[in-house]
Amino acid sequence: MKPVPNKDQIRQWIAENPGLSAKRDIAKAFGIKGDAKIDLKRLLREMEDEGALEKKARRFREPGSLPPVAVLQVLAPDRSGDLFAVPLEEGVDSTIRILVVAQKGDPALGAGDRILGRLTAVSAEGHAYEARLIRRLGSNPLKVLGIYREGHEGGRIVPIDKGQDKEWRVARDAAAGARDGELVEGEAVGNRRLGLPQARIVARLGDPSGARAVSLIAIHQHGIPDQFPDAVIAEADRAAPVGLKGREDLRDLPLVTIDPIDARDRDDAVYAMADDQPGNPGGHVIWVAIADVAHYVTPGAALDREARRRGNSTYFPDRVVPMLPDILSGDLCSLHEHVDRACLAVRMRIDAHGNKLSHRFVRGLMRSKASLHYGQVQSAIDGQADDKTAPLLEPVLKPLYAAYAALVQARAARQPLDLDLPERKIVLDDAGKVTSVAFYERYDAHKLIEEMMILANVAAAEELVRLKQPLLFRVHEEPSPLKLDALREVAEASGMTLAKGQMLKTAHLNRLLSQAQGTEFDELINLTTLRSMTQAYYNPENFGHFGLALRNYAHFTSPIRRYSDLIVHRALIAGHRWGQDGLSPWDVENLDETAKLISEAERRSMAAERDTTDRYLAAYLADRVGSSFAGRISGVQRFGLFVRLDETGADGLIPIRAVGREFFHYDEASQTLMGADTGLTIGIGQRVVVKLSEAIPVTGGLVLELLEIEGSAVPAGRSRKGGRFSPRKPGAASAKASKLARKIVRKRRG
Structure with a gap:
């Protein structure tokens, strides 16, 4: 074993080998193995802390120096006709002049062009580097979203992001007719010399509170990265379709993709057939093929770093912020029909009852x-096949549904949490205005794909456990006792029961959901059960998946839109030795941090999507202020009531001042409000009629006024005996809580 080099030797190596400056390259160059790598890591960290080195994109280099390949912006030719460029790398002096050395066959370059160049350090007068063109980059200008403020000679864009105080100057001929106070989208132009940076307006989005602005505001407020760096675009542009070398030919399998009608990417395909193996009567073979994103997004590359930073794609009614550039997410990685696509696939055998027997x-x-x-697939199964599905009905679709029927049996035996919560669908017109709010129709075709994806995810987790490969599990822990108590209170207030005093299983919750099915409390119990659940997350350690009632579970099926799935793909590639693009040492070393980053990114996207939905709903209902709506109380607090409206699923607040003309006592234990004069008791689950007093699109808030409760007008108050209404269930819950409190007091006194 060779000794660890000293700091001068490391500095000299990095200066002479800028393209081989990762920690593993340095270790290989000096023959460092085993425990000595720990000493090398410590030494590199010391040099970084001392300022002798800086770490950039997992590689070390001398402070202020440029990497061997960099994104550059070309300047105007000087008096001699020479072409120079400046670096666009973060953390590098942007005044460093780089001479662009043209070679035969290079395209003509002009001022403002962005290029990917191979750099060589030189000792020359007037410039420190020479660059040879690798490729000209596509247009990928910096975008800015803000309010346009008109001025004497054009105007300015004032960013809406509170954390961004930099304004952008807009020339009069670049304002695109924008008016003062409009929300606009701009892009950077020209080179910043002195003063404010320049931009031109590329889209006028109108009123900042309007529908077209909603998702853009959410993107900026939640800090969702929506602009790909030039190096990422350049890397994606170089991607090309793959061939058959090193792969199993699955092109004869009649795999099909089944997605929403407006799907933006297609990352999973399925096929099923009867199992002809003896000893498995009534069994099935299921193939699930997933886009091979790992081939294009390799560890440590610019695409990889950006995908990890984003964590996942974020979906809005009018746009998507993808994890990967469109050339990958919408083309090369998307499993479009009738074109060859790289994939990772799993062949699974199940028995007649849906139990998995094996996988490969x-x-x-x-x-x-x-x-x-x-909808198209379901219509075909229901006897209304179209020209596209008719030829596929017998050989492809019916075998898929036969396999699904077996999986349903296995699901029933496993008893995963069986929530039934309708998903809202917001429909926009071309101008971005909400035209309707409805609920997605859920077909067996949806459930078929879900069950097959779950089975493939289980197979991936089990395979990696078998191979002893590191991976990211999808973890869902059981609810906390506090949340279970809250759910139990709601159940009892609705006249139902939830088992107590035993280890909670999903079967217990399913029995509660079954009690509520078909009753007026159906949606309430489903929603409250969902709220009692802990949030799922990613972790290198396996704590199981409570909601799905599964011991081993990982995300494998959506690498186009989730970084977690890409990690699982890399683990499978490494475990099976399918190539050099499997899990890297850096991936393994930083698995904990990656899990935290992408779990946080998922929560960020969910919050942005939820806020956007609320704003769209408020915008949709803004024209109906003063109208009456039916709904159900979904929450009770000291300051008022939350009501979910039947028509749209929107949530609004009835402030306590708008509940009735009397003082209300709040009982936290039973989650009820009781009128001091009338004795009116208001609790979760009660039917109400409300008036929409205010709709605020900018915040997504709805303010309501209570008109009726359980079919009766709200009592006027002033008389303890005057109230006609006394609902049984919340009252019973309140009485029970009071009785329990008195019992506790008596015990303490004794």
């Missing part, structure tokens, strides 16, 4: 036979 993973090349949507 392959790295393959597939060709989807059709891109279908859920």
Whole structure:
């Protein structure tokens, strides 16, 4: 074992080998192995702390120096006709002049062009580097969202992000007719010399509180990265379709994709057939093929760093902020029909009752036979096949549904949490205005894909556990006792029961959901059960998945839109030795941090999507202020009531001042409000009629006024005996809580 080099030797190596400056490259160059790598890591960290080195994109280099390949912006030719450029790398002096050395066949370059260049350090007068063109980059200007403020000679864009105080100057001929106070989207132009940076307006979005602005505001407020760096775009542009070398040929399998009708990416395909193996009567073979994103997004590359930073794609009614550039997410990685696509696939055998008997993973090349949507597939199964599904009905669709029927049996035996919560669908017109709010129709086709994806995810987790490969599990822990008590209170207030005093299983919760099914409390119990659940997250340690009632579970099926799935794909590639693009040492070393980052990114996206939905709903209802709506009380607090409206699923607040003309006592234990004069008791689950007093699109807030409760007008108050209404269930819960409190007091006194 060779000794660890000293700091001068490391500095000299990095200066002479800028392209081989990762920690593993340095270790290999000096023959460092085993425990000595720990000493090397400590030494590099010391040099970084001392300022002798800086770490950039997992590589070390001398402070202020440029990497061997960098994104550059070309300047105007000087008096001699020479072409210079400046670096666009973060943390690097942007005044460093780089001479662009043209070679035969290079395209003509002009001022403002962005290029990817290979750099060589030189000792020359007037410039420190020479660059040879690798490729000209596509246009990827910096975007800015803000309010346009008109001025004498054009105007300015004032960013809406509170954390961004930099304004952008807009020339009069670059304002695109924008008016003062409008929300606009701009892009950076020219080179900043002195003063404010320049921008031109590319889209006028109108009123900042209008529908078209909603998702853009959410993107900026939640800090969702929506602009790909130039290096990422350049890397994506270099991607090309893969061939069959090193892959299993799956192109003869009649795999199909089944997605929403407006799907933006297609990352999973399925096929099923009867199992012809003896000893498995009534069994099935299921193939699930997933886009091989790992081939294009390799560890440590610019695409990888950006995908990890984003964590996942974020979906809004009018746009998507993808994890990967469109050339990958919408084209090369998307399993479009009738084209060859790289994939990771799993072949699973199940018995007649849906239990998995075996699985086998392959790295393959597939060709989807059709891109279908859920409604289209369901219509075909229901006897209304169209020209596209008719030829697929017998050989493809019916075998898929036969396998699904078996999986339903296995699901029933496993008893995963069986929530039934309708998903809202917001429909926008071309101008971005909400035209309708409805609920998605849920078909067996949806459930078929869900069950097959769950089965594939289980197989991936089990395979990696078998291979002893590090991975990110999808973890869902059981509810806390406090949340269970709150759920139990709501159940009892609705006349139902939830088992107590035993280890909680999903079967217990399913029995509660079954009690509520078909009753007026159906949606309430489903929603409250959902709220009692802990939030799922990613972790290198396996704590199981409570909601799905599964011991081993990982996300494998959506690498186009989730970084967690990409990590699982890399683990499978490493475990099966399918190539050099599997889990890297850096991936393994930083698995804990990656889990935290992408779990936080998922929560960030969920919050942005929820805020956007609330704002769209408020904008949709703004024209109906003063109208009456039916709904159900979904929450009770000291300051008022939360009501979910039947028509749209929107949530609004009845402030305590708008509940009735009397003082209300709040009982936290039973989650009820009781009128001091009338004895009116208001609790979760009661039917109400409310008036919409205010809709605020900018915040997504709805303010309501209570008109009726359980079919009766709200009592006027002033008389303890005057109230006609006394609902049984919340009252019973309140009485029980009071009785319990008195019992506790008596015990303490004794």
